[in-house]
Amino acid sequence: EVQLVQSGAEVKKPGESLKISCKGSGYSFTSYWIGWVRQMPGKGLEWMGIIYPGDSDTRYSPSFQGQVTISADKSISTAYLQWSSLKASDTAMYYCARPKDTAMAPFDYWGQGTLVTVSS
Amino acid sequence: DIQMTQSPSTLSASVGDRVTITCRASQSISSWLAWYQQKPGKAPKLLIYKASSLESGVPSRFSGSGSGTEFTLTISSLQPDDFATYYCQQYNRGTFGQGTKVEIK
Numbered sequence: 711e712v713q714l715v716q717s718g719a720e721v722k723k724p725g726e727s728l729k730i731s732c733k734g735s736g737y738s739f740t741s742y743w744i745g746w747v748r749q750m751p752g753k754g755l756e757w758m759g760i761i762y763p764g765d766s767d768t769r770y771s772p773s774f775q776g777q778v779t780i781s782a783d784k785s786i787s788t789a790y791l792q793w794s795s796l797k798a799s800d801t802a803m804y805y806c807a808r809p810k811d812t813a814m815a816p817f818d819y820w821g822q823g824t825l826v827t828v829s830s
Numbered sequence: 831d832i833q834m835t836q837s838p839s840t841l842s843a844s845v846g847d848r849v850t851i852t853c854r855a856s857q858s859i860s861s862w863l864a865w866y867q868q869k870p871g872k873a874p875k876l877l878i879y880k881a882s883s884l885e886s887g888v889p890s891r892f893s894g895s896g897s898g899t900e901f902t903l904t905i906s907s908l909q910p911d912d913f914a915t916y917y918c919q920q921y922n923r924g925t926f927g928q929g930t931k932v933e934i935k
Contacts, residue, residue, distance in 0.1 A: 745924075754917065754926055754928045755874065756926065757919075757924030760924075805874075810879070814923070815879075816864035816876055816921045817874070817876060820874060823873055
């Protein structure tokens with residue numbers, strides 16, 4: 711069974727750094743892309759970027775390029791989303807998700823979400 | 831950037847109703863269109879991909895149609911479990927629509 715299990719909720723202050731994780735299991739982690747999707751409180755879904763753990767090829771939405779870093783450690787089947795300096799506007803639920811086959815394919819498996827709260 | 835616009839934003843319907851949600855792209859996206867269902871506090875669930883292909887395990891009351899710039903998601907007979915928010919996504923660039931909330935009338 712394919713599973714994506716994300717790290718737990720985080721509460722941070724503005725300016726702090728953060729790295730959240732998404733561990734894949736039940737499939738060949740290096741053979742599928744993993745993407746990240748943001749959902750701000752009460753708002754819609756936003757595609758942030760995607761990584762291919764097999765070779766670390768990474769693509770970002772222009773809206774998120776330079777704002778976050780996506781990475782993966784294939785030795786432990788885990789993808790990451792990180793911020794170097796959080797802002798209050800980063801408060802959101804973040805989902806990892808696996809597309810069907812190629813990088814730009816619909817997401818058929820999703821993690822449970824990680825809630826990030828940034829507040830002074 | 832390709833913009834995706836859903837209508838309506840909110841839809842009030844009753845169990846058994848036929849429901850249609852529209853998604854328009856600002857330029858042609860061929861059939862690179864997916865539909866998701868999201869319930870409060872849960873991750874989205876893929877319903878339809880390639881505009882009209884039903885994802886495995888999704889009830890056949892859900893159907894999708896369209897190509898180019900105009901797409902529809904139809905629920906043939908609304909069930910209690912279907913009250914949720916629905917999103918379209920043009921997955922060639924990743925962009926999601928703003929969502930349509932289906933409420934109980």
